Amino acid sequence: MRIEIVTIGDELLLGFTIDTNAAHLARELAALGVQVVRRATVGDRAEEIAAAVRDALDRTGAVIMTGGLGPTADDLTKPAIAALFGRSLALDPAIVAHLERIWKERGRPGALPATNLQQAMIPEGARVLFNRHGTAPGIWLEDGGGRWAAMLPGVPREMRGMLADELLPLVAARAGAGAGVVRSRTLRTTGIAESQLAVTLGDLAQRAEGLPVAYLPGVDGVDLRLTARGLGADEAERTLAAGAARLRERLGRFVYGEDDADLAAVVLDACRARGLRVAVAESCTGGVLAARLTAVPGSSDVVEGGVVAYDNRVKRELLGVDDRDLQAYGAVSEPVARQMAAGVRERLGTAVGVGITGIAGPGGGTPEKPVGTVWIAASVEDAAWAARTLFIGDREEIRRRAAQAALDMLRRMLLFPAERG
Amino acid sequence: MRIEIVTIGDELLLGFTIDTNAAHLARELAALGVQVVRRATVGDRAEEIAAAVRDALDRTGAVIMTGGLGPTADDLTKPAIAALFGRSLALDPAIVAHLERIWKERGRPGALPATNLQQAMIPEGARVLFNRHGTAPGIWLEDGGGRWAAMLPGVPREMRGMLADELLPLVAARAGAGAGVVRSRTLRTTGIAESQLAVTLGDLAQRAEGLPVAYLPGVDGVDLRLTARGLGADEAERTLAAGAARLRERLGRFVYGEDDADLAAVVLDACRARGLRVAVAESCTGGVLAARLTAVPGSSDVVEGGVVAYDNRVKRELLGVDDRDLQAYGAVSEPVARQMAAGVRERLGTAVGVGITGIAGPGGGTPEKPVGTVWIAASVEDAAWAARTLFIGDREEIRRRAAQAALDMLRRMLLFPAERG
Numbered sequence: 001m002r003i004e005i006v007t008i009g010d011e012l013l014l015g016f017t018i019d020t021n022a023a024h025l026a027r028e029l030a031a032l033g034v035q036v037v038r039r040a041t042v043g044d045r046a047e048e049i050a051a052a053v054r055d056a057l058d059r060t061g062a063v064i065m066t067g068g069l070g071p072t073a074d075d076l077t078k079p080a081i082a083a084l085f086g087r088s089l090a091l092d093p094a095i096v097a098h099l100e101r102i103w104k105e106r107g108r109p110g111a112l113p114a115t116n117l118q119q120a121m122i123p124e125g126a127r128v129l130f131n132r133h134g135t136a137p138g139i140w141l142e143d144g145g146g147r148w149a150a151m152l153p154g155v156p157r158e159m160r161g162m163l164a165d166e167l168l169p170l171v172a173a174r175a176g177a178g179a180g181v182v183r184s185r186t187l188r189t190t191g192i193a194e195s196q197l198a199v200t201l202g203d204l205a206q207r208a209e210g211l212p213v214a215y216l217p218g219v220d221g222v223d224l225r226l227t228a229r230g231l232g233a234d235e236a237e238r239t240l241a242a243g244a245a246r247l248r249e250r251l252g253r254f255v256y257g258e259d260d261a262d263l264a265a266v267v268l269d270a271c272r273a274r275g276l277r278v279a280v281a282e283s284c285t286g287g288v289l290a291a292r293l294t295a296v297p298g299s300s301d302v303v304e305g306g307v308v309a310y311d312n313r314v315k316r317e318l319l320g321v322d323d324r325d326l327q328a329y330g331a332v333s334e335p336v337a338r339q340m341a342a343g344v345r346e347r348l349g350t351a352v353g354v355g356i357t358g359i360a361g362p363g364g365g366t367p368e369k370p371v372g373t374v375w376i377a378a379s380v381e382d383a384a385w386a387a388r389t390l391f392i393g394d395r396e397e398i399r400r401r402a403a404q405a406a407l408d409m410l411r412r413m414l415l416f417p418a419e420r421g
Numbered sequence: 422m423r424i425e426i427v428t429i430g431d432e433l434l435l436g437f438t439i440d441t442n443a444a445h446l447a448r449e450l451a452a453l454g455v456q457v458v459r460r461a462t463v464g465d466r467a468e469e470i471a472a473a474v475r476d477a478l479d480r481t482g483a484v485i486m487t488g489g490l491g492p493t494a495d496d497l498t499k500p501a502i503a504a505l506f507g508r509s510l511a512l513d514p515a516i517v518a519h520l521e522r523i524w525k526e527r528g529r530p531g532a533l534p535a536t537n538l539q540q541a542m543i544p545e546g547a548r549v550l551f552n553r554h555g556t557a558p559g560i561w562l563e564d565g566g567g568r569w570a571a572m573l574p575g576v577p578r579e580m581r582g583m584l585a586d587e588l589l590p591l592v593a594a595r596a597g598a599g600a601g602v603v604r605s606r607t608l609r610t611t612g613i614a615e616s617q618l619a620v621t622l623g624d625l626a627q628r629a630e631g632l633p634v635a636y637l638p639g640v641d642g643v644d645l646r647l648t649a650r651g652l653g654a655d656e657a658e659r660t661l662a663a664g665a666a667r668l669r670e671r672l673g674r675f676v677y678g679e680d681d682a683d684l685a686a687v688v689l690d691a692c693r694a695r696g697l698r699v700a701v702a703e704s705c706t707g708g709v710l711a712a713r714l715t716a717v718p719g720s721s722d723v724v725e726g727g728v729v730a731y732d733n734r735v736k737r738e739l740l741g742v743d744d745r746d747l748q749a750y751g752a753v754s755e756p757v758a759r760q761m762a763a764g765v766r767e768r769l770g771t772a773v774g775v776g777i778t779g780i781a782g783p784g785g786g787t788p789e790k791p792v793g794t795v796w797i798a799a800s801v802e803d804a805a806w807a808a809r810t811l812f813i814g815d816r817e818e819i820r821r822r823a824a825q826a827a828l829d830m831l832r833r834m835l836l837f838p839a840e841r842g
Contacts, residue, residue, distance in 0.1 A: 013457055014603060015447030016635070016646070018439060022462070026436030036434055038473060040461045041443070052459060055476065182435065195534050214465075216432060217576070227431070280729075286715025287708035290729040294707025297783055297816055305735035307728055308701075308711040314726035314769060318739070348735060362718055390528055394578065395718055 001175040004056035005039035008067035013043040021066045030182035034175050046080040061147040067154030069136040082123035085141050095120035133161035182229050185240040188261050189254045190221030190408050209243035219400045263407045264292045270414040271302045276351040280306040281344035284358040289403040304348045319343030332357050334386050337377035353379045354406050360398045374402045380413045422596040425477035426460035429488035434464040442487045451603035455596050467501040482568040488575030490557040503544035506562050516541035554582035603650050606661040609682050610675045611642030611829050630664035640821045684828045685713045691835040692723045697772040701727040702765035705779040710824040725769045740764030753778050755807050758798035774800045775827050781819045795823045801834045
């Protein structure tokens with residue numbers, strides 16, 4: 001089954017509100033095997049709403065709308081779509097009663113205002129989608145040829161509730177069984193560029209087990225998403241598992257997890273398994289690494305603490321970095337990064353230490369050490385590594401990439417100790 | 422001028438990624454007086470891309486696309502649109518040189534892979550939109566009848582940079598003068614709830630200078646947005662300025678800035694003006710406050726550093742918190758917060774210190790100190806404040822709200838010292 005989504009509202013079209021409803025709808029429909037082929041956003045003008053829905057119905061015969069069902073004057077969806085289907089509007093007494101009950105429950109003064117009654121106007125022959133999360137009811141309209149359009153409110157909480165309660169069962173019944181689902185699985189990689197991933201994957205660069213491979217680069221690395229479409233639920237899961245296994249085999253240690261995996265949680269688990277506690281010393285990242293680690297619930301059983309050594313004086317006095325090395329090599333240098341990692345470990349009494357020092361920009365770069373240059377050092381029990389990297393992006397991206405790289409250095413030292421050092 | 426936006430990508434259509442590009446584009450275009458009348462999202466299929474762009478061109482003759490310009494095989498926008506305009510693709514030597522230069526600058530091994538060259542394929546007769554923020558160039562294509570389509574990459578940072586650098590000037594030139602604009606201005610408030618804001622604003626709660634007031638609550642506080650529609654550019658700016666002044670007058674110190682103002686930058690400026698340096702001590706926020714401060718470019722002339730005192734041992738040994746107070750009052754208590762602020766100040770030799778200790782959850786709450794309980798203390802020269810707050814939200818929201826509240830405490834101590842203490 002193919003479907004289109006139309007979201008309605010000047011706020012969306014003008015960009016004052018980010019459209020999260022469309023993404024939620026698409027995910028829920030995909031899980032039913034319903035394919036969203038296009039989505040459109042139009043403003044609060046009846047003719048634009050009608051035109052977008054007419055176009056979509058001509059292409060797929062099935063449209064879900066959100067927005068424009070409230071009591072205010074700019075809510076025009078219902079009259080526009082009623083006109084498109086050639087229906088008139090009439091007051092629905094059951095909805096009037098529902099609205100009056102809510103009005104009283106909320107302790108509002110006096111009788112329900114007439115403007116609110118607009119919500120109880122329903123196109124003839126429509127099916128009402130009950131809204132137990134708010135006031136505006138949803139509507140399902142269908143013509144003699146089986147083409148249908150469903151209207152949901154734009155408030156995300158109400159939309160999500162009604163979708164689950166009322167609309168998805170109707171859509172599932174139409175889609176029928178055996179339509180095939182859309183399922184996906186994501187492998188998270190870091191420390192390897194998008195183009196290098198494609199080279200490393202070779203014959204798997206485009207497809208694995210017949211499933212297309214999508215590359216999603218981000219600050220944390222490149223995610224690889226496999227998507228299965230048109231298969232039954234069980235076969236989709238089996239094929240995704242087999243495809244993910246083939247990619248993992250090819251990529252080895254570059255894969256740190258799947259789907260929502262967080263590298264900080266991976267590192268914490270690896271430390272926890274060996275009873276190691278962690279301390280971090282940060283200069284250019286200024287707390288970003290500590291915040292990543294402590295964002296994970298339960299991190300206090302691994303994270304001892306950290307030092308943000310933004311000024312060189314803090315590097316010397318709290319971390320014991322040698323002033324001669326600061327003078328001779330500069331703050332962004334291998335000896336300083338190594339001494340920061342060793343110093344914070346010693347100072348906080350942990351088995352694992354990390355040091356990060358670099359130039360996040362926009363100022364401070366030199367030809368030898370351009371903006372983005374970062375030295376990262378890690379020390380785990382009796383092993384120590386250090387590496388220099390040139391990160392791309394703006395200040396915040398450089399800081400986030402550096403924190404992610406530091407976590408990856410720890411992961412590799414903890415899980416693949418034979419590889420280096 | 423009327424325009425349509427088409428955003429491209431399976432990840433958008435399937436709802437895996439929220440489409441923030443479309444909102445950004447719409448806001449920037451509205452500020453030029455260009456009206457976005459519809460936007461559409463399609464997946465990574467050449468025929469769907471071409472159909473959506475053809476429909477949009479038929480309606481408005483002007484389309485901006487984002488996405489589908491990268492080096493991987495699912496990037497199909499350029500060939501689809503070139504075909505739509507009846508153009509062939511050819512390698513652009515200047516872009517090849519740009520790509521090779523970036524490849525070398527990033528220290529990648531060997532020659533530029535052939536897959537990356539796809540980015541240098543340009544439709545004949547197209548105007549190249551230079552991408553100084555990344556590799557994929559943008560493209561402007563126009564037919565003999567004045568209909569045009571512009572393609573930008575989907576990576577938000579690159580898209581935003583190219584839009585400002587290259588595309589907006591082209592669009593502005595076409596739009597001409599005299600169209601009514603949509604402009605908005607945002608006042609950022611913190612430390613006051615949305616409902617209390619409306620009470621404080623009184624007769625200005627709905628409209629100021631005739632402009633509607635929108636309430637946008639977020640983790641950093643509640644933003645108030647005034648929007649002017651349909652006025653000329655100068656009149657819009659004048660009315661917005663007058664409306665903002667009326668709101669500011671009513672709200673006083675609850676307003677910390679406008680539009681993209683960052684409270685961390687406000688605090689740094691206030692410290693800089695008085696030549697004060699800052700040190701922070703964090704327990705539950707675990708580096709979030711330090712990261713906020715050091716995210717601001719140039720913060721190193723104010724921020725000395727910080728201590729993430731996650732374990733009580735770090736509170737005692739690095740910050741000098743009294744063990745008897747930790748035992749008697751617990752780590753989340755007024756004396757501990759005050760000693761953290763004073764201790765980090767003394768230890769790092771600064772005039773300003775902050776201490777944060779709380780329960781970010783999800784575990785660790787008690788009836789006396791439920792999840793969300795946070796003690797914040799600040800010490801500025803010879804003044805010291807402390808406050809207990811119960812923050813709402815999940816772990817990350819509580820941490821972010823606590824960091825914002827700590828910054829606001831500093832702002833008030835620095836800018837409104839007579840108010841308290």
